[in-house]
């Protein structure tokens with residue numbers, strides 16, 4: 001599998017995607033390039049020339065039993081248990097990756113590398129939302145978030161900890177669905193009145209019918225098993241009006257993960273939820289009755305469209321004193337934050353100690369006055 005990186009045509013430095021300008025910036029000579037210019041550039045690939053790499057990729061794609069092309073690795077890159085080894089196109093050092101890594105950095109020269117085979121063929125994402133929030137803004141927002149929380153250990157927002165903040169493209173499945181539904185119900189209105197000694201009750205029974213078409217868009221689900229489900233869903237939603245056709249170059253300068261959950265695994269759950277939601281919408285259109293009993297309600301999915309998408313997330317992990325890992329994540333497009341923050345019990349005790357001391361003193365004053 002080829003490892004590629006994007007090189008500056010002026011100085012051969014690394015090009016990384018720059019969220020603020022939405023352009024590609026050379027880290028060395030500060031040149032900037034648009035997406036169109038990048039598309040014209042050939043990315044530099046591991047050792048060999050481009051033709052070989054393309055041939056290798058096609059070969060990988062042609063082998064259905066080896067979609068990731070792991071077995072196509074040459075002698076430099078033996079397969080490993082937990083991941084695979086590749087070579088950095090810049091310095092030639094070995095890059096050890098996990099099974100789902102799609103973009104990373106060379107451990108030795110820190111240059112960005114993209115494992116092209118993991119974002120091509122059947123794993124080629126359909127769409128991507130590029131990062132809008134850059135590292136500096138992510139750090140500012142993170143500090144702002146943490147400073148407003150009480151009882152967070154100081155170590156959690158220490159500089160060395162913050163530097164570990166990572167921009168990661170996470171894999172998601174995104175579905176659009178058209179549903180057709182019909183509902184039959186019975187509505188009742190009851191009127192009670194008196195005339196002299198007689199009480200009259202009038203019950204009107206209505207046959208209620210509803211039919212409708214429901215269109216649901218951008219139902220988004222995490223597609224990576226090891227991702228923390230709460231966080232992966234917690235950063236949603238994204239503004240999909242800014243979604244782009246996938247370009248591998250967007251990954252340059254970020255980490256990226258490839259999906260390990262197929263659409264089939266999620267399909268039933270998503271359809272079930274969509275149907276429940278559709279039924280609720282139909283039910284809500286029945287108004288103006290004292291009571292309603294639904295006799296029949298069915299929903300069929302008449303059309304569905306799924307996209308495999310990459311969404312930008314800033315993440316921080318922190319190992320608490322209790323050994324527990326804490327995760328924090330931020331939507332890389334709009335800055336929405338979610339996560340569980342560690343609690344510094346010393347800080348909690350000090351504050352509650354102060355509170356009880358104040359109460360105690362007040363109690364004393366109260367006692368004294370009486």
Ligand SMILES: [Zn+2]
Nearest residue numbers: 008011026029
């Ligand atoms: Zn340059």
Ligand SMILES: [Zn+2]
Nearest residue numbers: 088091106109
């Ligand atoms: Zn390197």
